Amino acid sequence: MFFAEANRYTREMADAMLEAYPYLYPTMLSYGFHLRIMSRYPLNDLTIRAPWKGPVFARASRGPKWGNLTILGTHTIRAPQVNAQWVQVTTFADYVSTIPKPRLVVGDFNATPYSRMVRAFSAQSGLTRRTSIPTWPLNNLRLPQLAIDHMFADRELLFPDRVQVGEAAGSDHLPIVARILVPVQGRAATLQQE
Numbered sequence: 001m002f003f004a005e006a007n008r009y010t011r012e013m014a015d016a017m018l019e020a021y022p023y024l025y026p027t028m029l030s031y032g033f034h035l036r037i038m039s040r041y042p043l044n045d046l047t048i049r050a051p052w053k054g055p056v057f058a059r060a061s062r063g064p065k066w067g068n069l070t071i072l073g074t075h076t077i078r079a080p081q082v083n084a085q086w087v088q089v090t091t092f093a094d095y096v097s098t099i100p101k102p103r104l105v106v107g108d109f110n111a112t113p114y115s116r117m118v119r120a121f122s123a124q125s126g127l128t129r130r131t132s133i134p135t136w137p138l139n140n141l142r143l144p145q146l147a148i149d150h151m152f153a154d155r156e157l158l159f160p161d162r163v164q165v166g167e168a169a170g171s172d173h174l175p176i177v178a179r180i181l182v183p184v185q186g187r188a189a190t191l192q193q194e
Contacts, residue, residue: 013169014038025060035073035107045070054091057107067182069157071104072096076117078110085110089117093124102182103127105152108173113147127152133165135174149176156183 014036018024021038025046035058037043043060050056057074074092077085089109096105105127111117113132122129129152134145151163158181166175 025058035075037071037073041066052091053087054095055088055107057092062182065184067102067184068100069102069104069182070099071106072099074105074107074109076108076110085117086120089121090124093121096125096127102154102157104154104157104180105150106176107150108148109150110148113150118150122152125152126154128155130159130178131163131176133163133174133176135165135176136172138168138172138174145174149173151176151178153180157181158183 014024017038021040023039023041023043025037025039025043026048035048035056037058037060039060041062044063045059045061047059048057049059055074055076057072059070059072061071062069076088076092079085089111096103103125105125109118109121113129118129121127129150131150132147133149134147135149136146138145153159159178160181161179163176163178166177169175
């Protein structure tokens with residue numbers, strides 16, 4: 001589970017989910033860094049990066065039992081700072097392209113599915129965009145909803161159900177939800193022996 005705008009308003013919700021998702025990173029939020037990853041299982045190689053040329057992000061990996069999946073969550077700057085956003089998105093894409101597969105990137109990109117930002121991120125990172133669901137704004141009925149929250153993944157990650165929008169959970173964005181299968185070499189043979 002990834003929160004792009006973790007703050008004092010969502011802390012109560014996150015605290016209520018600690019029993020189901022006891023592994024929390026980072027454990028404390030700091031000024032300028034409002035991202036959080038929560039997991040049912042332990043996380044490895046935990047990294048946060050802010051400030052740098054790219055957007056703030058949190059990174060965690062799963063071990064060999066999970067195919068060494070790397071999960072990154074981010075939140076980019078938004079319009080009208082499109083030049084800064086472009087630098088963030090392309091710099092982040094270059095960084096993601098150096099990470100061994102399989103990779104999953106989620107977050108608030110503040111850009112629609114067919115925007116230059118999202119297309120550039122997909123092309124440069126080598127990941128496939130898996131979302132085009134309107135998620136924002138949740139509470140402002142005067143505007144149409146826009147698909148600015150995205151999930152990108154390597155092609156070998158399997159999505160048996162389509163990525164879906166979740167129920168409102170205290171944010172001005174609707175959450176995106178997906179069940180993802182990670183191919184693990186040798187795992188099928190191990191399961192057959194059990």
